[in-house]
Amino acid sequence: MSAPLKIAVLGASGRMGAEAVKAIETATDMELVAALGRGDSLDTLLEVGATHVVDLSVPSSTETNVRFAVEHRMHAVIGTTGWDEAKRESLATLLAKNPGTGVLIAPNFALGSVLASAFAATAARYFESVEIIELHHPNKVDAPSGTAVRTAELIAAERASAGMDPSPDATETQIEGARGAVIDGIHVHSVRLRGLVAHQEVLLGGTGEQLTLRHDSYDRASFMPGVLLGLRTVASRPGLTYGLDGYLELGR
Numbered sequence: 234m235s236a237p238l239k240i241a242v243l244g245a246s247g248r249m250g251a252e253a254v255k256a257i258e259t260a261t262d263m264e265l266v267a268a269l270g271r272g273d274s275l276d277t278l279l280e281v282g283a284t285h286v287v288d289l290s291v292p293s294s295t296e297t298n299v300r301f302a303v304e305h306r307m308h309a310v311i312g313t314t315g316w317d318e319a320k321r322e323s324l325a326t327l328l329a330k331n332p333g334t335g336v337l338i339a340p341n342f343a344l345g346s347v348l349a350s351a352f353a354a355t356a357a358r359y360f361e362s363v364e365i366i367e368l369h370h371p372n373k374v375d376a377p378s379g380t381a382v383r384t385a386e387l388i389a390a391e392r393a394s395a396g397m398d399p400s401p402d403a404t405e406t407q408i409e410g411a412r413g414a415v416i417d418g419i420h421v422h423s424v425r426l427r428g429l430v431a432h433q434e435v436l437l438g439g440t441g442e443q444l445t446l447r448h449d450s451y452d453r454a455s456f457m458p459g460v461l462l463g464l465r466t467v468a469s470r471p472g473l474t475y476g477l478d479g480y481l482e483l484g485r
């Protein structure tokens with residue numbers, strides 16, 4: 234049997250970080266070597282000899298954390314939101330200088346969510362209208378969710394390759410925000426509600442019919458199989474992978 238992966242969790246006291254710590258401690262092929270939070274020095278990662286980092290911190294710190302890891306040739310699995318195109322490009326440039334190091338940015342680790350986004354992108358070629366509603370707990374600091382952004386990007390790419398027009402919309406006047414955020418031409422609406430965890434609906438409309446693709450995470454345990462899959466795979470995928478779908482055989 235090969236040596237266990239030496240894993241550090243960043244954001245370890247948070248809602249996701251605490252769940253990841255439990256999952257890693259339970260995995261027989263992994264060793265938790267550090268559980269760090271705000272104010273802890275990243276030099277600890279070097280002192281404990283971490284080979285892999287899981288970043289589940291906050292959008293304002295994730296880039297600094299991950300760049301440190303890559304500069305020291307640690308593989309990184311990122312669940313934290315905030316990785317826009319400019320940040321991803323900059324990270325890819327850094328990775329090119331550190332060949333052999335792998336990074337996964339996973340907007341959503343839940344396998345059902347990854348599948349739902351892929352199904353939605355496929356379906357969006359066949360429906361005139363598409364909009365996204367994402368629904369989350371009220372402690373979430375960013376909107377729209379990273380998952381909704383990624384889903385909109387996938388849908389927009391499919392519709393562009395199919396030569397489709399924008400979804401029809403006759404709105405002439407509106408109160409700002411009434412039609413949601415627009416990402417690559419796709420409208421995204423964000424709900425924050427006590428009692429929710431993480432949920433998303435993609436509404437697809439055609440003449441006389443509607444298809445709704447909904448995914449619900451009722452518990453953060455739903456994200457852990459994806460976190461562990463990411464950790465087990467990332468070292469064999471040098472460079473940057475955006476989306477856990479990059480590690481799955483989705484037949485697309």
Ligand SMILES: NC(=O)C1=CN([C@@H]2O[C@H](COP(=O)(O)OP(=O)(O)OC[C@H]3O[C@@H](n4cnc5c(N)ncnc54)[C@H](OP(=O)(O)O)[C@@H]3O)[C@@H](O)[C@H]2O)C=CC1
Pocket residue numbers: 243244245246247248249250269270271272289290291292294298311312313314315339340341342343379456
């Ligand atoms: N990809 C996925 O499947 C999922 C992604 N997420 C994303 O993960 C992120 C975390 O979510 P959640 O756990 O709910 O958030 P929390 O706020 O519960 O946790 C974030 C943790 O990070 C800590 N932190 C702050 N700054 C740093 C730093 N510089 N280094 C290390 N840790 C730091 C915070 O500490 P303090 O409290 O002191 O600020 C807190 O403990 C979000 O971006 C969220 O959108 C969430 C669920 C699933």
Ligand SMILES: O=C(O)C1=N[C@H](C(=O)O)C[C@H](O)C1
Pocket residue numbers: 314340341342369373374377378379380381430431432
């Ligand atoms: O903050 C959360 O809770 C979640 N964040 C991620 C996102 O923004 O998409 C993943 C999941 O939706 C839960």
